[in-house]
Amino acid sequence: xxxxxxxxxxxxxxxxxxxxxxxxxxxxxxxxxxxxxxxxxxxxxxxxxxxxxxxxxxxxxxxxxxxxxxxxxxxxxxxxxxxxxxxxxxxxxxxxxxxxxxxxxxxxxxxxxxxxxx
Amino acid sequence: xxxxxxxxxxxxxxxxxxxxxxxxxxxxxxxxxxxxxxxxxxxxxxxxxxxxxxxxxxxxxxxxxxxxxxxxxxxxxxxxxxxxxxxxxxxxxxxxxxxxxxxxxxxxxxxxxxxxxxx
Numbered sequence: 742x743x744x745x746x747x748x749x750x751x752x753x754x755x756x757x758x759x760x761x762x763x764x765x766x767x768x769x770x771x772x773x774x775x776x777x778x779x780x781x782x783x784x785x786x787x788x789x790x791x792x793x794x795x796x797x798x799x800x801x802x803x804x805x806x807x808x809x810x811x812x813x814x815x816x817x818x819x820x821x822x823x824x825x826x827x828x829x830x831x832x833x834x835x836x837x838x839x840x841x842x843x844x845x846x847x848x849x850x851x852x853x854x855x856x857x858x859x
Numbered sequence: 860x861x862x863x864x865x866x867x868x869x870x871x872x873x874x875x876x877x878x879x880x881x882x883x884x885x886x887x888x889x890x891x892x893x894x895x896x897x898x899x900x901x902x903x904x905x906x907x908x909x910x911x912x913x914x915x916x917x918x919x920x921x922x923x924x925x926x927x928x929x930x931x932x933x934x935x936x937x938x939x940x941x942x943x944x945x946x947x948x949x950x951x952x953x954x955x956x957x958x959x960x961x962x963x964x965x966x967x968x969x970x971x972x973x974x975x976x977x978x
């Protein structure tokens with residue numbers, strides 16, 4: 742069965758330190774992987790995605806994520822956290838079996854709350 | 860670029876009343892998604908459309924919920940009758956689905972959401 746796991750409900754990091762938000766997935770085919778961020782009382786904003794190619798993907802606001810096929814992971818990273826990065830982060834995956842047809846559903850993680858302390 | 864537009868942004872209603880949420884997707888996008896977000900259940904996909912046709916409504920909670928997409932630029936999600944457990948934030952998202960074989964590259968873009976409170 743397809744699934745996404747964000748093993749940490751909350752991540753705390755000091756401003757200026759590197760941050761990592763973890764995501765692991767399980768799909769039957771080759772995955773599309775996405776990270777979104779949600780600020781309080783706002784909709785989800787797209788950060789970055791992995792489709793194919795380089796395993797290290799760079800996205801908005803200085804974020805990047807590394808696709809690791811052997812570990813089925815797609816962890817979100819940033820070298821130096823800002824207080825303004827405090828938000829809820831969602832990982833999502835889309836499975837593309839050979840008979841993809843009209844399947845455009847994303848499987849979503851439960852979210853990780855990131856708190857960056859001044 | 861207006862992005863996905865949702866209305867109303869906030870809705871407070873009494874149990875039993877009909878609620879209609881509206882969404883205007885990004886111009887040129889051909890897939891539209893309705894989500895519900897609650898603290899208890901997280902983000903749930905209710906239904907999605909491709910080229911105005913409902914493709915998967917398996918996430919619609921029950922018959923009280925219905926969604927329509929009469930044209931490429933407008934969709935509604937209706938709850939009738941509403942119940943307190945329907946209180947949530949409802950998001951609409953749209954994407955551009957490429958046609959043909961091979962991997963489809965699609966990013967969903969979300970609206971600001973409608974915060975619904977049913978008393």
